[in-house]
Amino acid sequence: MAETKVIMPQMGESIFEGTITKWLKKKGDRIERDEALFEISTDKIDSEIPSPASGVVQDILVKEGQTVQINTVVAVIGDGSAKPAAEAPPAKEPAQEAPKMKEGPAPGGGGPVPGVEEETEAEESPLDEGVRSSPLVRRIAKERGIDVSALAGKGTGINGRITKRDILSYIEQGGKAAQPSVSPPQSGGAARSAGLVNQTPPSPPPMKFTGEVERVPLTAMRKAIAEHMVMSRKTSAHVTTLFEVDCSHIVKAKEKQQAEFQRSGVKLTVTPFFVQAAANALKRFPVVNSSLDGDTVVYKRPINIGIAVNLEWGLIVPVIKNADEKNLFGLAKAVNDIGERARNKKLTPEDVKDGTFTITNPGQYGGLAGTPIINQPQVAIMGMGGIKKRAVVIDDAIAIRPMIMLSLSFDHRVIDGAVADQFMADIQKQLENWQS
Amino acid sequence: MALTTYVEAIRQGIWEEMEKDERVFVLGEDVGIYGGAFKVTAGMLERFGEWRIIDTPISESGIVGAAIGAALMGMRPVAEMQFADFISCAFDQITNFAAKCRYRWGAGVPIVVRGPSGGGVHGGPFHSQNPEMYFVHTPGLKVVCPATAYDAKGLIKAAIRDPDPVIYFEHKFLYRRVKEDLPADDFVVPIGKAAIRRLGTDITVVTYGAMLYIALDAAKELEKEGIDLEVLDLRSLLPFDKEAVIESVKKTNKVILLHEDTQIGGFAGELAAIISEEAFEYLDGPIRRITAPDTPVPYSPPLEEFFLPKVSDVVRVAHELYAY
Numbered sequence: 001m002a003e004t005k006v007i008m009p010q011m012g013e014s015i016f017e018g019t020i021t022k023w024l025k026k027k028g029d030r031i032e033r034d035e036a037l038f039e040i041s042t043d044k045i046d047s048e049i050p051s052p053a054s055g056v057v058q059d060i061l062v063k064e065g066q067t068v069q070i071n072t073v074v075a076v077i078g079d080g081s082a083k084p085a086a087e088a089p090p091a092k093e094p095a096q097e098a099p100k101m102k103e104g105p106a107p108g109g110g111g112p113v114p115g116v117e118e119e120t121e122a123e124e125s126p127l128d129e130g131v132r133s134s135p136l137v138r139r140i141a142k143e144r145g146i147d148v149s150a151l152a153g154k155g156t157g158i159n160g161r162i163t164k165r166d167i168l169s170y171i172e173q174g175g176k177a178a179q180p181s182v183s184p185p186q187s188g189g190a191a192r193s194a195g196l197v198n199q200t201p202p203s204p205p206p207m208k209f210t211g212e213v214e215r216v217p218l219t220a221m222r223k224a225i226a227e228h229m230v231m232s233r234k235t236s237a238h239v240t241t242l243f244e245v246d247c248s249h250i251v252k253a254k255e256k257q258q259a260e261f262q263r264s265g266v267k268l269t270v271t272p273f274f275v276q277a278a279a280n281a282l283k284r285f286p287v288v289n290s291s292l293d294g295d296t297v298v299y300k301r302p303i304n305i306g307i308a309v310n311l312e313w314g315l316i317v318p319v320i321k322n323a324d325e326k327n328l329f330g331l332a333k334a335v336n337d338i339g340e341r342a343r344n345k346k347l348t349p350e351d352v353k354d355g356t357f358t359i360t361n362p363g364q365y366g367g368l369a370g371t372p373i374i375n376q377p378q379v380a381i382m383g384m385g386g387i388k389k390r391a392v393v394i395d396d397a398i399a400i401r402p403m404i405m406l407s408l409s410f411d412h413r414v415i416d417g418a419v420a421d422q423f424m425a426d427i428q429k430q431l432e433n434w435q436s
Numbered sequence: 437m438a439l440t441t442y443v444e445a446i447r448q449g450i451w452e453e454m455e456k457d458e459r460v461f462v463l464g465e466d467v468g469i470y471g472g473a474f475k476v477t478a479g480m481l482e483r484f485g486e487w488r489i490i491d492t493p494i495s496e497s498g499i500v501g502a503a504i505g506a507a508l509m510g511m512r513p514v515a516e517m518q519f520a521d522f523i524s525c526a527f528d529q530i531t532n533f534a535a536k537c538r539y540r541w542g543a544g545v546p547i548v549v550r551g552p553s554g555g556g557v558h559g560g561p562f563h564s565q566n567p568e569m570y571f572v573h574t575p576g577l578k579v580v581c582p583a584t585a586y587d588a589k590g591l592i593k594a595a596i597r598d599p600d601p602v603i604y605f606e607h608k609f610l611y612r613r614v615k616e617d618l619p620a621d622d623f624v625v626p627i628g629k630a631a632i633r634r635l636g637t638d639i640t641v642v643t644y645g646a647m648l649y650i651a652l653d654a655a656k657e658l659e660k661e662g663i664d665l666e667v668l669d670l671r672s673l674l675p676f677d678k679e680a681v682i683e684s685v686k687k688t689n690k691v692i693l694l695h696e697d698t699q700i701g702g703f704a705g706e707l708a709a710i711i712s713e714e715a716f717e718y719l720d721g722p723i724r725r726i727t728a729p730d731t732p733v734p735y736s737p738p739l740e741e742f743f744l745p746k747v748s749d750v751v752r753v754a755h756e757l758y759a760y
Contacts, residue, residue, distance in 0.1 A: 136689050139717040158760050164689050164720040 004053035006075040008068050011042045011349045018042040019067040019220050020074060025057045031077065038074070039345065041220040045316060045352055046345050053077045067220075131155070133162040140167050221314040232376045236411035240371040243424040246432045247387050247402040253436035261332060271307070272331035274359060274384060274406075277430040279303050279324040282357055285423040289356045291377040292414050306355035306375060307335060309342040310364065316342050317375060319355040359384065362407075369405035379411040380420070382427075440618045443611035445585040446550075447476050449592035450514055452622065454484055457512060460596055463490040463499055464516030473518045474552055474611055496525035503547045504534050512596055517551030520605055521565045534601040535576030548595045552608035553581075554646055554696055555744055559608075560735035566645070566697040566728075571603045572674045572706075578602040578627055579674040583648040585616045587671055590625030598627060607646045614649075630677035632684070636666035639754055640684040642707060643694040644670040647745060651694055654750035663758050673703055681707060682715050689720035690757050694745060699727040721760040724753050 008018050022039040025031050036048040037057070058078030062068050131152045133141075141148045148162060151170055155162040218226065250273040261268040282289045282303045291298045303324040306317040318338035323331065341347050357378055362370025363386030370383040385405035392401050406427065410420045440448065454460045461484075462477055468491040471478035481489040492499050496517055503513035517523045523530070526549070534545045555564035571579050578600060582588040588606060595602035633648060634655050641651040648669050655665035668684050670676055685691050691711060693704035704725040711723055726745045734740050 134689075134720045135717045136720040161760065163760070 249434035281426040306358040308360035383407040439615040445589035449589040461488040500526035500529040520551040520553035550604035556609035561732040564733040594624040628675040630680040634667040636664040
């Protein structure tokens, strides 16, 4: 007989836990291999997790809304036969296996198995381990909305315990004392006034408001975005440059190729044009495709362009790998594909990894231009404003042209204004002279 | 003005109450002609006469029984146990009778049973005990343990005026060792109220009786290293000042419970339970107890010294807790 344990997958390198947002099957349900079993939310992506095996959901060990570490067993898929699950357990999670051995055969059809509920209850506690603190520290953290694990390794108590002094000084310093992993080491000319920069979150003044309110806790994704944005602001020296681009050529090219693309099932928008222009420019200006690692600029060979996708529940940046190797058709297909999968929660960790440059679309609802925040550890992000017909002066005559405002936020630690503008001028030139 | 010793403060307190209220009288072994084993009643026989200062046979049960009877007849007896160790001979009278009268028949028993307790004077196992917890465990009684001359006087007066039985444990080590300038007016110390003896920010030491001075000396030593103890003197154990304890723990977030009594079933255990029930989320470290070990009080002076909690114990535990 077979019994397969379903574990919380690692949805990306730096992810150590995930929240089960929804079980799509209940105990006793039949499930096919690769059929969606549950939905999770991590600090990078929300995703449906397929079943690793066909069978019957024999046991669900983690409740909806609960956050567990990766590799934690969250469910067991049995073969639906009425055999005891005695042989299954590999050594890793012995505590979780014990109850099932006692509980005996699951009824053939896979109805609810009596006696399992309480056993699973008991297993919830070991998940909450990690940083040593105290009841007081945990209460202060809760009241101030601080994640105690942010102080991991910073405790001055016995065995590194987080003490009252530690958390109070953490709060005093704007919640910044710990967070070693987050920002790249600062170096050389990048010295920024700690005082100024650190005053942003995470220790805002207590909220004062008289009147009815509704308090909604941040979702894992929202929290990740919040942290990532603030971290980026604190890490890079953001500067934004604006370029107005005449889109006549690409609009024409789009109209011309639309039908042809459509026949292959690919919807053509303007986005792929910008992706292609950016990919070409990135090849010519490799520093825009780099990262800063301490005192070292890391130039990345692959050109992987992330496209910010707006979702009802947040924002995600799936990545088109090796964008420079794709033609317009390939790019159009890729843009459609990642957008669709993002909205359907079908992205994999691979899809959001290893971006080297990002394009975002502040013009989606008519915005003229935006000043986007760099997606760390990248060093630049391009924002596309809305394309709108405007009166422009060409050869001393007034003409009507579809215009777009492109913005580039770049990290002045690595990129100087001249390079950024040359990079943008390159993109402008490509777009304005597009030949289809 | 001359400083008043702890023992003299008790004597003054009883004396003043006897002057004011003729229902008040003293009974006990050698309290009359001899003036009491520790001279608490010295001079009283001459002043108040043998109807109010009564020498009794050696029978603690008889002394307390007679006091209860007199109290029920409207008197305000102050019964002396020559050593608090022998209060156990009167255990039944106190716990089954004095403590229950009001609840059983609605008849209050306004007696005071007082006596010298505690070690540090090489008195051996029968003359050094701290029997307070037998009585703290008995609903219907009040139990007080003054540590200063002011409290000794203020609490004996409050005990005499109290409508219910009060067990008054004086600490014999303090009799002539602590003294202070007492106000001349008529004052009482309310039963059930603690006193903060030293304000501090890092660790609270909750204590009572002679251990107050151990805590204060330790605080002085720790102050040099920048560790700031708050010292809370309970003064009364039943009822005890829970609010004061909780408030101090909420402030310092770390607590040492210090008493001279042995550990199991000692007052520190009860305090620890209450603190963890009511101030758990304010604790930044484990609740620590410093008490005598669970043995009778040794007779040998070096052993007794080992047995009693010391300044160095408080300093050591405070170090551990501070670093925790």
